Amino acid sequence: MYLIIALLSVFTLPSGIKAQDSSGSRIPSVKIRSVAGVIVNTEDISTDNKPVIVSFWATWCKPCIQELQTYHGLYESWQQKYGATLIAVSIDDSRNASKVAPFVRSRNWTFPVLLDVNQEFKRAMNVNNVPHTFVIMNGKVVFSHSAYSPGDEDELEELLKKLTGKEG
């Protein structure tokens, strides 16, 4: 009964309420540490009109690693062409969180990696499973994609082109 009321009220809300994928919700504020030990407020990840790719992953997730390894190969060119930034958010808990820094360094990944050890940011972003990738601009989510298959990076690059108006 109460659930029905809750759901009804949610779905009959005035148009001011925005869904994450349509008009773009603001990125929530969660304070988590980077592998470099610096506290990052996720709200500050994107403040201007440059695209920021946020990719949720874990050291035990093979498709995630394949996705980030692919982005790693393209990252320099995406930075140059589109001014894009990539932020990888590891959801590894304390079983593996200490292994993330050596994991990243040994693969020569150059993009920043955040440690979402108790999955606070993951919950705030409504991520069900990893990998899950968002593109954020001006602090708002403009693209959301779950899972990864080789070739998805082409779709992502098309989006970066569209968002920045640059043909690469």
Place this chain on the structure above:
Amino acid sequence: MKVFIVGFVLIIAVFTLPGFSQGVDIQDVGTISGSLQSDIQTYTQDSLIGAPEVPERILSNTFFNLLFTRGNFTAGIRFESYQGPLLGIDPRYGTSGNGTGLGIPYRFAKYADDNFEVTAGNFYEQFGSGMIFRTYEERNLGFDNSIDGLRLRFMPVDGMKITGFIGRQRSFWELSNGLMRGGDLSIDLKEMCDSLLPELMQLTLGASVVSRFQADDQDLLKIPKNVLAWSTRANFMYADFSLELEYAYKVNDPSATNALSYNSGNALYLNASFSGTGYGVNFAAKRIDNMDFRSDRTATGFAQQVNYLPSLTKQHTWRLITLYPYATQPTGEFGMQADVTVTLPKGAGLGNDETLISLNASVIHAMDTTRTGTYTYDVAFWWADRTYYRDVNVEITRKFGKDFKMTLAYINVQYDQDVIERRASPNESVFGVITANFACLELWFKTAKNQSLRTEFQFMSAASQPGAKLALQNGDWVLALAEYSISPHWYFTVFDEYNYGNYDEKLQVHYPNVAVAYNAGALRVQGGYGRVRGGILCVGGICRPVPASNGASLNVTYTF
């Protein structure tokens, strides 16, 4: 709970009223976001593999999250439905509470600014590495130990965080008997005062306390009503070197899981890592003595855990070897793990592409204990001879141009089935130690633009000790898998596990599976059909036994 939901609805309604008294623009009243996950499975009885008859024939778990955000304010609910719980998920999700398996077990309202945060309702929290306190949700394992209550956080200055909470823990559709309260202080010296430490050096210190109150309902024994646990930690970083230390202590807490031991508990954790361009090294050691901590001293299994003691072993994902994963023994164990990963650069004697080599080894031993009374024991600091688990593994990944990649893996595991699966009492040997040798070849081909084929060939031999009793699944296995993906929408997977070396000829069976997944943005729909072997499913840090099953499955996830 009903009052809370009505409150939530009212809060949303108030914030969304046109012309809200603070003059909020309608276009700026807030944001609703959320997610859906639904897992549906049909079950056919398959006595050969031990798949039971399921009277309902179809079971399902569904989770629907909603988050409302406006400025510093956030509120959220999660609707859950277990009709009935999928096999392997604790059946109490279908029977406890009002017994319908339907409801909103998670709802909260939160206000947060730069210096202060308050959460009323359910929350997830972790102190340090979680050795005395961690609440989290792992729905694929049927695990949710959120606390329902009040949490406050103060951040008086940069680099300092003080957290306090009080409440009761979720126990399926009810709340736990025990009252939980705790606090944590975390100090980041670098953040607090940049000039205090040399450049490249960071030091974070922390201390926590957590306590449970539960009435003493024992007639024969005097049981502590208040059980206090505390921990202290330090995390030191200098350039590419990092060192973590944590020590936890718990006063005596006779409970269902420690055979009413009156000993206090403690745990010590050390982790060191060092990395540089193209390599990373990690070493960890952990000693645990009597540290099972729950919000109800009578709880067993995965129910009402308050602290988090993950296995100090590599989390394997190759299907066959997941038959033998380690599970931490909170009553006592001593483990060590080392991990080395190296990328050999292009042209390092191995051709024109990079080669990645990962080496990992871990060993977990029993503790050396001597009984000193019915409910007490002495324990030596160092480990005993008995090995609970040992794992040595290597994985090599090699790229050959842009269109072909190969991975080779070898794993050698020693697995004490009696202890890890609790199949025998501590000093008894029934199923004994299993030695498994696993090898895998994975090949990945890019077949066309946006299309690729991945294949896996796995082999595992598993040998039991002479005279040991055999589990249903035993002996040697092979697995072949092919997965074809067409970006960005389609995935097709087919695989077969074959227990060709089972000591019982009747059980030398195939476990074929097919699955198709469709992906569009944040929507994923996956359908599958197959025979699934029983085993232990691990996600994140914890594992649960999953019974064998035979049937079709449908999984839907969506984020909005």
